[in-house]
Amino acid sequence: MRYSIMLQLVTTISVIFVAGAALFAWIQNRQIEPIQEMGINHEFDRNLLIY
Amino acid sequence: MRNLLMQNPIAIATAWIGVYLLIILSPLLILLLYPASPGRGFWLEFSVALGFIGLAMMVLQFALTARIRTIEAAYGIDIILQFHRYTSIVAFLLILVHPVILFVNDPETLQLLNFFEAPWRARAAVVATLALTLLIVTAIWREKLHIPYEPWRIWHGIFAVTAVGLGLVHAFGVGNYLSLFWKSVLWALFGLVALWLLVFVRLVKPWQMTQHPYLVEEVVPERGNVWTLVLRPRGHEGLTFQSGQFAWLTLRISPFRMREHPFSIASSTEKLDCLEFGIKSVGDFTSRIKDVEPGTVAYLDGPYGVFTIDRYWDSAGFVMIAGGIGITPIMSMVRTAADRKDDRPFLLIYASRSWEDITYREDLEVLKDKLDLTIVHVLRKAPDDWQGETGYVDQDLLERYIPIHRGSRHYFICAVPKMMDQVERALHDLNVPVDHVHMEHYNLV
Numbered sequence: 001m002r003y004s005i006m007l008q009l010v011t012t013i014s015v016i017f018v019a020g021a022a023l024f025a026w027i028q029n030r031q032i033e034p035i036q037e038m039g040i041n042h043e044f045d046r047n048l049l050i051y
Numbered sequence: 052m053r054n055l056l057m058q059n060p061i062a063i064a065t066a067w068i069g070v071y072l073l074i075i076l077s078p079l080l081i082l083l084l085y086p087a088s089p090g091r092g093f094w095l096e097f098s099v100a101l102g103f104i105g106l107a108m109m110v111l112q113f114a115l116t117a118r119i120r121t122i123e124a125a126y127g128i129d130i131i132l133q134f135h136r137y138t139s140i141v142a143f144l145l146i147l148v149h150p151v152i153l154f155v156n157d158p159e160t161l162q163l164l165n166f167f168e169a170p171w172r173a174r175a176a177v178v179a180t181l182a183l184t185l186l187i188v189t190a191i192w193r194e195k196l197h198i199p200y201e202p203w204r205i206w207h208g209i210f211a212v213t214a215v216g217l218g219l220v221h222a223f224g225v226g227n228y229l230s231l232f233w234k235s236v237l238w239a240l241f242g243l244v245a246l247w248l249l250v251f252v253r254l255v256k257p258w259q260m261t262q263h264p265y266l267v268e269e270v271v272p273e274r275g276n277v278w279t280l281v282l283r284p285r286g287h288e289g290l291t292f293q294s295g296q297f298a299w300l301t302l303r304i305s306p307f308r309m310r311e312h313p314f315s316i317a318s319s320t321e322k323l324d325c326l327e328f329g330i331k332s333v334g335d336f337t338s339r340i341k342d343v344e345p346g347t348v349a350y351l352d353g354p355y356g357v358f359t360i361d362r363y364w365d366s367a368g369f370v371m372i373a374g375g376i377g378i379t380p381i382m383s384m385v386r387t388a389a390d391r392k393d394d395r396p397f398l399l400i401y402a403s404r405s406w407e408d409i410t411y412r413e414d415l416e417v418l419k420d421k422l423d424l425t426i427v428h429v430l431r432k433a434p435d436d437w438q439g440e441t442g443y444v445d446q447d448l449l450e451r452y453i454p455i456h457r458g459s460r461h462y463f464i465c466a467v468p469k470m471m472d473q474v475e476r477a478l479h480d481l482n483v484p485v486d487h488v489h490m491e492h493y494n495l496v
Contacts, residue, residue: 003133009068010137016072017108017145021100024079028096 063125074111078103081233098152099228105145106218108138109183110241112211113248118256118299118355127357129492136190143187146180146218172224179217186210199335201310208253208309215245257306260350263287267302267347268325270340275403275410277376278340279317280328282349289323290351292316293361294387295380295463295491298353300328302343306350312336315379315465315491316354317411320361321390326351329379329410358463358491360384367459368396368423370452372444372474374466375403378410380491381465389421397422398452402429402444402466406437427452444470446477457483464490 073080079100114122115135123131153160163173186207189196193203219242228234265282273279280300284290290298299311318327332338358380360369371381378401385397403409409428418424429440429448440448454460462478464471471490478488 006130006134007137010134010141013068013072013138014141017075017104017141018101020076020079021097021104024082024100025093025096028082029091029093 067122067125071111075104075107078107078234078237081237082228082231084233085231092156094152094156098149098156101145101152102149102222103228105142105149106215106222107241108142108145109211109215109218110245112139112142113215113245113252117248117252118352120355123355124357127491128355133492139187139190143183146183150176150180170224172221175217175224176221179214179221182210182213182217186214200312201335204309212249253309254307256352257309257350260301260306260352263351265289265326265349265351267343267345267349269345270343272341273329273410274412275331275375275408277329277331277410280314280330280340280343280349282326282328282351283324284326285348290316290326290354291323292320292354293359294320294384295359295361296354296356296383297380297491298328298351298355301350301352303347303349306352311350311352313355315356315383317379317382317386319383319386319390321387329376329382331376356380356491358465358489360388360461360463363461366395366461368454369398370454370460370462371397371399371401372449372462372464372466373399373401374444374470376410377465377467379465381463382411382414384463385415385418385422385424389418392421394423397424398427398460399424400427400429400444400449400452402431402470405430405432406434425452444474444477446480449474449477450481453478453481453483457481458487460487462488464488468492 112135115131115138118128126134150160150163163169164177166174166177169177189198189203189210190207193200219238222238223235264285266285268281268283271279271281292298295315297313297315299313301308301311304310314328314330316326317329318325330337330340332340360366363369369384371384373381381399385399388395388397399415401409401415406428415424415426419426427440429442429444430437431442433439433441442448453462462483464474464478466474471492475488475490479485
């Protein structure tokens, strides 16, 4: 039973490792969208400068 | 709360698993300190991550097998070694999958297998993987391949050092991520820790053993093809241990040669002037025990193990279930209890092949006068006039003898693995609390 519990533990740990590797791969490979210039913000900034 | 966390075995065991996960995943976690690199594709990154995890797992195998007492005390050395076996197979599979994904993702990388033209970092990977394959195959099928224990142990170490050393060389050689400062620091640290553990196990520990030698006092024949090896400490006070623990024994040769064998201590903790080991003649080393001359130098590494009644001082009593040579640690426990004038009840269910093969039979009878000890002998080949139990220790037999208030006792099982599994299952079916059942697998290798 102790070995059975440990086998389940090792299986869980292995799943965590594979999931961790997949998460790492996704983070490293994800496409980061460039921040788009927002015209309204420029308008807002200009208004701030005026007032 | 703090006290609970420091002393609760489940909390300690869980904490060690957390530390294990954190160390293995740290090579990936540390990359979060850096901005993501330009996308090289999911599968390539996944393959690299599996390689890092597999290599980190292999490095940690050195820590699992270094017999570090703080780790071992949380689980018992047999559990640690079984964990070492299972996780080695997982690491091996992850390391094998690592290049396979690369080859499938980019078939041109198959050229890296051309040993004569491949860059040295790829050659290191190929040799490391071969060493790891040999390590796993010889460990799993050692007995089927008829590899004797001592040469196997030497080659096991050589394969492990080759696999991890060249694995690190490969990782540094590829250098995609290891060019990052903290990442290279981390892996350098991994390498240094593995190297230190190697030095500690192969040099420091043997040197410590040479400072505490023992001399063989006598070798006493016992029933059941068992020999009691009596050792006397030479120039020191001897080993302080808990009843039921074991030690690694080196006989005749220098401990630096790493040809040691684990044996349970059979003597009482109250008699430190002499240590007794019960050794059954079954293998290359053990069959020569009977020929050991008094005065032979011996060295011990120990004590190890959590198979001891000393941890359960508030238990109302104990149930011991032994099969054959599994009686040895239990002998230490009942002898110690007798010396301490322990007034709690002890029930010993002891399976043997025949009446003549019952190891320590006479010694146990003497102990019945000094201790509240009930012995139930279970014989597989009983004489015609035998009135006692026969056959195997099964659920029906256990139900006849163990107390109705199951949780009032702690249960210690030591026998061949098959018998231990059967008894453990039977005790579970008889509603014995899981945390009251303690076992020790004595075939560690």
